Amino acid sequence: MSCIFCRIVAGELPAARVHEDADVLAFRDIHPQAPVHVLVVTKVHLASLHELEDLPLAGALLLGAAEVARKERLEQGWRLIANARTHGGQEVDHLHLHVLGGRPLGRMLAPAKSLPPPKSHTP
Ligand code: AMP
Numbered sequence: 001m002s003c004i005f006c007r008i009v010a011g012e013l014p015a016a017r018v019h020e021d022a023d024v025l026a027f028r029d030i031h032p033q034a035p036v037h038v039l040v041v042t043k044v045h046l047a048s049l050h051e052l053e054d055l056p057l058a059g060a061l062l063l064g065a066a067e068v069a070r071k072e073r074l075e076q077g078w079r080l081i082a083n084a085r086t087h088g089g090q091e092v093d094h095l096h097l098h099v100l101g102g103r104p105l106g107r108m109l110a111p112a113k114s115l116p117p118p119k120s121h122t123p
Contacts, residue, residue: 003045003092003093003094004092004094005039005041005045005092005094005096006045006094008025008027008041009025009041009043015027015028016028018038018068018071018072019038019040019064019067019068019071021060021064021067022043022060023042023043023044023056023057023060023061023064024040024041024042024043024060024061024064025040025041025043026038026039026040026041026064026065026067026068026099027039027041029098033098033100034100034101034102034103034105035101035102035103036072036074036078036099036100036101036102037098037099037100038068038072038098038099039096039097039098039099040061040064040065040068040096040097040099041094041095041096042057042060042061042094042095042096044057045094045095046094046095047093047094047095048082048083048084048085048088048090048093048095049082049084049095050084050085051095052095061095061097062097064097065080065097065099068099069099069101072099072101072102074099074101074102076101077101077105078099078100078101078105079098079099079100079101079105079108080097080098080099080100081097081098081100082096082097082098083098
């Protein structure tokens with residue numbers, strides 16, 4: 001098994017576990033970007049949110065994130081981030097959410113200085 005998050009789920013690699021249920025495991029990010037930075041990962045391997053089609057699993061992932069925020073006492077607010085694929089800046093190809101909080105997190109993204117016009121979408 002080569003996926004690092006699969007190995008954490010299997011207990012083969014250490015992690016600071018925060019929360020677990022039948023579908024998801026939450027543990028602290030090793031390079032925290034905020035006082036609280038917890039990853040919520042699915043126990044089954046999916047590459048990213050782009051591959052997610054299982055509605056109950058999607059619910060479990062979101063509820064896992066909310067449970068982490070409550071356990072971490074983030075009453076003043078928190079942010080959920082899902083990086084997907086290359087343009088999303090995803091580094092670990094195993095579906096996960098970042099729960100961030102513990103300080104004001106500022107704007108969601110720095111404003112882009114010059115952006116190309118938005119692509120029109122044809123489904
Ligand atoms: P992403 O860019 O969304 O794929 O983020 C992956 C995150 O996983 C990064 O914030 C890393 O710091 C974190 N990470 C990588 N390896 C580990 C690990 N062994 N334990 C905890 N967090 C990790």
